[in-house]
Every structure is written in structure tokens, then in C-alpha cells.
Amino acid sequence: MNAVVTTTELEAVLGAVVGAVTIAGDALRERFDPAARPADLDTLVRAIYANDEAILPILREHLLAARPGSRLAEDELAGGSLPPGEWWVVDAAEGNVNHIHGMSEWAVTAALVSDNEPVLTVVYVPLSGDVYTAVRGGGARLNGEPIRVSAKTExxxxxxxxxxxxxxxxxxxxxxxxxxxxxxxxxxxxxxxxxxxxxxxxxxxxxxxxxxxxxxxxxxxxxxxxxxxxxxxxxxxxxxxxxxxxxxxxxxxxxxxxxxxxxxxxx
CATH class of the missing domain: 3.40.190.80 (D-Maltodextrin-Binding Protein; domain 2)
Incomplete structure (x- = not known):
């Protein structure tokens, strides 16, 4: 079992994670074609894998350097618990199917998971430039400003x-x-x-x-x-x-x- 990761430690690494996800997201944006219309399943699947293969190495390099001793969970479609320790759970193209169809709802994400508890997350939406961040115990933010959930009760x-x-x-x-x-x-x-x-x-x-x-x-x-x-x-x-x-x-x-x-x- 890892030692408890403090909010101060997480805040210290957040900037590096934002940088990593932003670099990856900007690279994915360069691959985006709003006119893309894959005509068949084979073309679609090849485009999905090509995005992952281009972007995942960027995340791997920067995130593992940001938190020495951490590991990367490679399979983005996997579920269930992770082994003990610190893991980066990432999606190199969250909404990949939207990206390759020329739609706008896609992002690059990274979450640091410590002993199966998410403790830090960054979501970058390249087409809008929005960056969502959260650290355990430190609140959630959009472009540096605090955000809150809805107050609805009905x-x-x-x-x-x-x-x-x-x-x-x-x-x-x-x-x-x-x-x-x-x-x-x-x-x-x-x-x-x-x-x-x-x-x-x-x-x-x-x-x-x-x-x-x-x-x-x-x-x-x-x-x-x-x-x-x-x-x-x-x-x-x-x-x-x-x-x-x-x-x-x-x-x-x-x-x-x-x-x-x-x-x-x-x-």
C-alpha cells in the first residue's frame, strides 16, 4: 500500500499533468478533420487506432516522468480494480469515434489513481481550449476557476x-x-x-x-x-x-x- 498522497503533493504535480495532456491534446487537434466521414468499418477502426498510436506515447512519456514510480494502464476499455500503487488511467482520444467523424465532442484525459482511488484528474478539450482539473481535497476547476454541481432538487x-x-x-x-x-x-x-x-x-x-x-x-x-x-x-x-x-x-x-x-x- 502506498503512503497517502497529500493534497500539497498533488497540487505540485498538477501543472506538469496539465502540460502533458495539453501537448497530447494539441497533437490530436492537428489530426482533426471536420470534413472526415469514414465510409466503412475498416476505415473507421484504422482511424481510431491511428489516433491512439499517435497520442498515447506522448501521454506515457510525460506522465510517467511527472510521477516517478507510477505506471500507465494501457487498455482504455478495461474495467475493474487496478493493482496496488499509483496508476495513470488515460484516454488518448476520449470520444475518438466523434473525432474521426468530424464532430466536436472529444477530449484527452488523464487521471492519477492511488490504490484504486482517483486523486488527480485533467480533462483537456482542444477545440475549445477548456481545461478541467481536480485534485482530491482541493476542489474542481475549469480554466483555473472553481466549479460546482447543480443546485436542483426536482x-x-x-x-x-x-x-x-x-x-x-x-x-x-x-x-x-x-x-x-x-x-x-x-x-x-x-x-x-x-x-x-x-x-x-x-x-x-x-x-x-x-x-x-x-x-x-x-x-x-x-x-x-x-x-x-x-x-x-x-x-x-x-x-x-x-x-x-x-x-x-x-x-x-x-x-x-x-x-x-x-x-x-x-x-
């Missing part, structure tokens, strides 16, 4: 969201997702179904959206946003309201005044 006034964690999920997971959307459509004001998860979670952290759930344990899509929402004053649990960890089977992040109502609907 689900009937809420904008909520969900989406697939990855392509070709198990049929049972897709049925559960579809049923939850149908149920939530009769309870919330508006339901947004989109990818990637991080781009919805930054909206929850900033108070623009009110809740996000996903029936998945894909770490790279959840860990950065989980810390941002928690440090912005939100509730982060599984869909039954139990404490969330990378070992949890599903995920819920919401404004605290809506959390119990969302749990009731999802169950």
Missing part, C-alpha cells in the same frame, strides 16, 4: 444523460440501458444519450447537466469525471446508491439534491 426540472461505454456491449447491458432511458424519459425534463462519458461528466461537474449514469465499469471513461464531480460537490455512487469504486459494476454521478430521486428511478 428531477422534473433536470437534464440527465447516459450512453454506451464501448461498441458491441453485451445485449443484456444494452437492454438495461434502453430500459433506463425509457423510464427516465417519464421522470426527468430531458434525457441526453451520447458519447463519450467524460464529455457529459464535465457538464455535471460544472452544473450544466444534473446527472449521468452508465451501466459499465470502463475506467478511462469514468475515473476523470468521477473525481471532477465529487470535488465539485456532487454525489458519486453506483446506480443503487452505494459507494463507487473502479470495481463497481455501474456508475452514477449527480447533483446531491437529485441523487436519491435518480437512484429510485434507476432501480
Amino acid at each position: 428531477l422534473t426540472a433536470a437534464l440527465v444523460g447516459t450512453g454506451q461505454a464501448k461498441p458491441r456491449e453485451a445485449p443484456e447491458a444494452l437492454r438495461r440501458l434502453g430500459a433506463s432511458v425509457t423510464t427516465m424519459l417519464t421522470s426527468a425534463l430531458v434525457v441526453r444519450v451520447s458519447v463519450p462519458a467524460t464529455m457529459q461528466l464535465v457538464h455535471v461537474a460544472a452544473g450544466r447537466m444534473d446527472a449521468f449514469w452508465q451501466f459499465s465499469d470502463v475506467r478511462s471513461g469514468l475515473l476523470p469525471g468521477a473525481l471532477l464531480v465529487a470535488e465539485a460537490g456532487g454525489a458519486v455512487t453506483d446506480t443503487a446508491g452505494r459507494p463507487w469504486s473502479p470495481a463497481s459494476a455501474d456508475f452514477l454521478a449527480s447533483a446531491p439534491g437529485l441523487h436519491a430521486q435518480v437512484v429510485d428511478v434507476l432501480n
